[in-house]
Amino acid sequence: MALSRLSSRSTTLFQPLAAAFPTTLRRHISTDTTPITVETSLPFTSHLVEPPSRAVETSSSELLSFFRDMALMRRMEIAADSLYKAKLIRGFCHLYDGQEAVAIGMEAAITRRDAIITSYRDHCTFLGRGGGIFEAFSELMGRTTGCSKGKGGSMHFYKKDASFYGGHGIVGAQAPLGCGLAFAQKYSKEEAVTFTLYGDGAANQGQLFEALNIAALWDLPAVLVCENNHYGMGTAEWRSAKSPAYFKRGDYVPGLKVDGMDALAVKQACKFAKEHALKNGPIILEMDTYRYHGHSMSDPGSTYRTRDEISGVRQVRDPIDRVRKLIISHDIATEKELKDMEKEVRKEVDAAVAQAKESPIPEPSDLFTNIYVKGFGSESFGADRKELRATLP
Amino acid sequence: MSAIIHGAGAATALSTFNFKTLVAPCRTNIPGRSKRCIVAAGSDDDASKSFGSSILTVRHSQKLIANAVATKADMSATTGTGHELLLFEALQEGLEEEMDRDPHVCVMGEDVGHYGGSYKVTKGLADKFGDLRVLDTPICENAFTGMGIGAAMTGLRPVIEGMNMGFLLLAFNQISNNCGMLHYTSGGQFTIPVVIRGPGGVGRQLGAEHSQRLESYFQSIPGIQMVACSTPYNAKGLMKAAIRSENPVILFEHVLLYNLKEKIPDEEYICNLEEAEMVRPGEHITILTYSRMRYHVMQAAKTLVNKGYDPEVIDIRSLKPFDLYTIGNSVKKTHRVLIVEECMRTGGIGASLTAAINENFHDYLDAPVMCLSSQDVPTPYAGTLEEWTVVQPAQIVTAVEQLCQ
Numbered sequence: 001m002a003l004s005r006l007s008s009r010s011t012t013l014f015q016p017l018a019a020a021f022p023t024t025l026r027r028h029i030s031t032d033t034t035p036i037t038v039e040t041s042l043p044f045t046s047h048l049v050e051p052p053s054r055a056v057e058t059s060s061s062e063l064l065s066f067f068r069d070m071a072l073m074r075r076m077e078i079a080a081d082s083l084y085k086a087k088l089i090r091g092f093c094h095l096y097d098g099q100e101a102v103a104i105g106m107e108a109a110i111t112r113r114d115a116i117i118t119s120y121r122d123h124c125t126f127l128g129r130g131g132g133i134f135e136a137f138s139e140l141m142g143r144t145t146g147c148s149k150g151k152g153g154s155m156h157f158y159k160k161d162a163s164f165y166g167g168h169g170i171v172g173a174q175a176p177l178g179c180g181l182a183f184a185q186k187y188s189k190e191e192a193v194t195f196t197l198y199g200d201g202a203a204n205q206g207q208l209f210e211a212l213n214i215a216a217l218w219d220l221p222a223v224l225v226c227e228n229n230h231y232g233m234g235t236a237e238w239r240s241a242k243s244p245a246y247f248k249r250g251d252y253v254p255g256l257k258v259d260g261m262d263a264l265a266v267k268q269a270c271k272f273a274k275e276h277a278l279k280n281g282p283i284i285l286e287m288d289t290y291r292y293h294g295h296s297m298s299d300p301g302s303t304y305r306t307r308d309e310i311s312g313v314r315q316v317r318d319p320i321d322r323v324r325k326l327i328i329s330h331d332i333a334t335e336k337e338l339k340d341m342e343k344e345v346r347k348e349v350d351a352a353v354a355q356a357k358e359s360p361i362p363e364p365s366d367l368f369t370n371i372y373v374k375g376f377g378s379e380s381f382g383a384d385r386k387e388l389r390a391t392l393p
Numbered sequence: 394m395s396a397i398i399h400g401a402g403a404a405t406a407l408s409t410f411n412f413k414t415l416v417a418p419c420r421t422n423i424p425g426r427s428k429r430c431i432v433a434a435g436s437d438d439d440a441s442k443s444f445g446s447s448i449l450t451v452r453h454s455q456k457l458i459a460n461a462v463a464t465k466a467d468m469s470a471t472t473g474t475g476h477e478l479l480l481f482e483a484l485q486e487g488l489e490e491e492m493d494r495d496p497h498v499c500v501m502g503e504d505v506g507h508y509g510g511s512y513k514v515t516k517g518l519a520d521k522f523g524d525l526r527v528l529d530t531p532i533c534e535n536a537f538t539g540m541g542i543g544a545a546m547t548g549l550r551p552v553i554e555g556m557n558m559g560f561l562l563l564a565f566n567q568i569s570n571n572c573g574m575l576h577y578t579s580g581g582q583f584t585i586p587v588v589i590r591g592p593g594g595v596g597r598q599l600g601a602e603h604s605q606r607l608e609s610y611f612q613s614i615p616g617i618q619m620v621a622c623s624t625p626y627n628a629k630g631l632m633k634a635a636i637r638s639e640n641p642v643i644l645f646e647h648v649l650l651y652n653l654k655e656k657i658p659d660e661e662y663i664c665n666l667e668e669a670e671m672v673r674p675g676e677h678i679t680i681l682t683y684s685r686m687r688y689h690v691m692q693a694a695k696t697l698v699n700k701g702y703d704p705e706v707i708d709i710r711s712l713k714p715f716d717l718y719t720i721g722n723s724v725k726k727t728h729r730v731l732i733v734e735e736c737m738r739t740g741g742i743g744a745s746l747t748a749a750i751n752e753n754f755h756d757y758l759d760a761p762v763m764c765l766s767s768q769d770v771p772t773p774y775a776g777t778l779e780e781w782t783v784v785q786p787a788q789i790v791t792a793v794e795q796l797c798q
Contacts, residue, residue: 115547180542181547187544
């Protein structure tokens with residue numbers, strides 16, 4: 001049951017169990033911030049560092065927000081799936097459902113000044129950083145109202161004001177970029193860290209080790225997060241990596257292995273990693289997670305793994321179900337309320353999709369904007385400056 | 394801060410179309426550095442015309458720098474209180490001035506710091522600015538180029554040095570996909586104000602892998618600008634302009650030009666990144682060149698003058714985008730074009746320049762555009778063979794005679 005606002009702030013001894021006031025559908029997100037301590041599902045495995053404790057502090061408002069945000073992400077990805085099949089989204093579409101806990105848990109542990117950079121599986125990370133679903137769907141459908149004005153597409157979501165640096169198509173290329181972001185943070189003496197996310201496929205890229213070497217050498221506040229969903233497109237982890245202990249691959253860089261389907265474990269690990277990176281330099285986090293969809297929409301996802309495996313993970317380890325069980329067992333909300341929340345989220349997503357479908361497509365002149373930055377807003381058409389037009393303010 | 398720049402190469406065309414100003418964004422308020430008088434001086438070579446008509450003044454709310462007048466600057470470049478230095482020192486001076494001016498500028502590369510730079514371009518900078526601003530990287534071009542680009546996304550202005558331009562092939566993915574494209578794919582959210590610089594070109598028997606000319610590989614990457622410096626004057630000017638530009642700029646230097654000596658002005662100046670330089674005005678034929686070949690062309694020009702020809706030599710400087718305005722005006726005057734470059738024959742800068750000239754100025758040509766480039770071979774070690782790979786002055790003379798028949 002969601003707590004009514006009146007009683008939430010009165011006393012720290014207020015037990016969530018005692019709430020008996022019915023709430024309207026609009027007051028779903030509890031504002032109670034009394035700490036609840038939950039144990040993570042699994043202990044952390046660590047390399048060269050003392051692991052953090054399994055007991056994570058959270059609160060009912062946080063758990064409800066986890067649930068809602070993850071449900072929103074899940075719904076968005078499923079909507080993107082149907083839009084792709086309806087040919088409104090073209091090209092590549094890499095879906096993140098199943099891995100939502102990583103994005104949500106990370107957000108809960110950091111601020112908007114900390115930077116996140118990730119690969120092409122970036123829709124939910126964008127949402128976690130404060131991006132709107134309308135911008136996301138517009139970008140996926142190539143409209144001007146998209147976050148990159150329709151010119152980036154699924155793999156190029158960016159949000160500069162929230163320190164979200166994308167959205168990169170080439171596997172592993174974001175690793176040096178992420179270390180560059182950490183370098184800039186150190187250079188400008190901000191007390192912030194950069195989370196560079198990459199997958200188990202990218203973990204075999206040379207540039208990752210190059211970047212790791214520099215980050216460790218120069219003590220950069222970089223946290224490298226390997227989202228290990230066990231498949232690099234169609235190649236299973238054991239077929240591509242001699243040593244699949246990705247958290248240990250840093251060798252001289254400490255690492256932590258985390259259950260990536262448990263949002264609270266992710267939150268704890270990211271908090272720990274941020275503190276570590278600010279003091280001692282880089283650290284690797286390996287998030288043991290799973291994606292339900294195939295690598296992208298053109299991959300059915302079942303040629304290299306069995307359907308039983310997918311449904312097995314969905315039954316036992318699904319991140320949303322885990323939070324749902326926590327909420328119900330702590331009596332923060334009833335099952336019906338959570339279902340209502342999911343229905344509301346679904347309506348929201350449908351409305352955003354409908355609105356995005358109505359959005360305008362880019363003008364032909366947009367082809368040439370944002371190639372070069374020039375003073376006075378001049379645009380150059382073609383490399384030979386044939387029709388250079390300088391518009392003075 | 395605003396800069397007044399006039400195109401050194403625009404001297405022949407006196408119409409005042411095509412204004413461009415490189416607005417130097419002063420992103421930090423460094424106390425005590427509010428107004429610098431920036432003078433754009435003309436080329437100090439044989440240009441005898443005044444550059445007065447192509448002064449571009451800043452029109453809007455930024456303050457006009459009243460003292461910076463091109464005609465006066467022309468004099469100061471040749472007679473006044475300049476100082477003489479070598480090309481690598483000019484690059485260093487430009488870099489140092491920009492690092493003084495803007496604390497966001499940092500240098501990263503192999504051996505740029507404590508060693509002083511493999512060509513001494515960054516000598517002394519590490520002592521002055523410290524290890525955080527002049528960074529010695531390990532040997533991983535892909536990673537440190539990517540790091541420079543990542544840092545640039547947040548607002549820093551790294552100058553990334555490739556010890557030899559050929560090594561940048563290892564960073565090609567970062568340069569092409571991230572450096573060039575991020576401004577576009579993010580819908581304008583991020584700018585990547587990096588400068589990627591380093592020596593390239595054929596040296597003295599350095600071997601095939603260390604004599605590469607990568608201008609041709611980078612020229613089709615959308616979103617980057619490429620410039621090639623050839624004299625101490627334009628080296629310093631282009632370095633400064635490249636650092637101040639919000640776009641990623643690749644600055645091509647040449648291994649054999651680092652010890653050129655010239656007198657450059659004491660005042661601060663920038664060279665426009667998109668403009669070509671008029672080296673020697675003439676009437677009979679337009680010779681387009683850049684980097685080291687400029688000197689071969691000028692050597693050939695001496696012979697040609699003795700033989701009675703009057704070549705117009707233009708150092709195109711801007712390899713991407715081409716300064717078709719200056720080039721076009723020259724073609725309209727002379728009706729004959731010879732391109733002399735060090736790039737490879739196939740797919741080189743000359744090849745695309747030929748295409749661009751044919752496409753745009755076909756009606757003005759009296760003869761087909763001729764392009765002299767290096768042979769399509771890996772550069773051999775043997776001295777004589779290496780000489781034959783590259784264009785020599787005698788070949789330039791023959792080509793001009795052939796074209797001017």
